[in-house]
Amino acid sequence: MSHQDDVFISTFRAVLLVLAGLAVIFIIVAHYLDTRFNESNTGQSAEARAQLLARLQPVGRVHVAGQAMPAQAAPAAPAKPKILTGEQVYHQVCSACHATGALGAPVFGNKASWAPHVAKGMKVLFQHALHGFKKMPPKGGSDLPDQDIKNAVEYMVSHSK
Ligand code: HEC
Structure with missing residues (x-):
């Protein structure tokens, strides 16, 4: 093998090592994020989750005439118009x-x-x-x-x- 081949192989090996290392790091990070944010592991109370889901509801939905109304989340209790004395x-x-x-x-x-x-x-x-x-x-x-x-x-x- 020529000297050039040696250089290539060692460089290639180094690159492979770095990539393999990165892959391991990504796996660890992904696992961490998964446990951190996965619904079942957040330790959130059911109430907190319900509130979160409520906040994530779309503001409105398109209703096409002639089609059934899309299911809608119960609207937040409408603010009662304040009647002044x-x-x-x-x-x-x-x-x-x-x-x-x-x-x-x-x-x-x-x-x-x-x-x-x-x-x-x-x-x-x-x-x-x-x-x-x-x-x-x-x-x-x-x-x-x-x-x-x-x-x-x-x-x-x-x-x-
Ligand atoms: C910019 C001035 C102004 C404001 C503000 C105002 N008014 Fe008047 N209002 C008048 C004037 C002038 C008259 C007399 C109209 C006439 O008979 O020529 C009047 C007359 C009235 C009358 C008698 C109407 C009739 O048929 O004889 C009522 C009742 C009345 N106002 C209620 C209110 C109420 C309630 C408010 C507040 C929500 C209010 N006004 C605010 C100027 C005002």
Whole structure:
């Protein structure tokens, strides 16, 4: 064998050794990762796993018309829309005009200024508060739920007659 062959063989052997070593390392790492993350070995409580699975659920699924709805994970309990009290809505929104009579708004607590409005009946007042009336903007310019606005009307009227 020539000297060149010797060099080749020893280099080749070294490369094979390195590759074999790497393979062993990969096997060890893979085994470690497997035991570390494999579901059965994580030592996670069933509850923690259920929560994890819930987080991994897709946000939505495509529903093709005419086909059965794809099975869906039970949606998280919907946040109940928070209904504010009339007093809260009044202070947040309505007082901007109704505390001072801005734009000619009937003034909170002032019987005389509310009397002609109250005379229309609550049904009309609700409608006008919800949909606007003259310079009174719909919902006072807010986007609160209808019920909040009705609560506010009741609050203002009951304190002004
Ligand atoms: C930008 C000012 C403004 C805000 C904010 C406002 N209002 Fe008014 N509101 C008015 C004005 C002005 C009138 C008087 C309209 C008229 O009769 O000319 C009025 C009148 C009303 C009336 C009597 C309507 C009628 O038919 O006589 C009700 C009820 C009412 N507002 C409820 C509310 C409620 C509830 C809120 C809060 C959610 C609110 N308003 C917020 C300006 C406002």
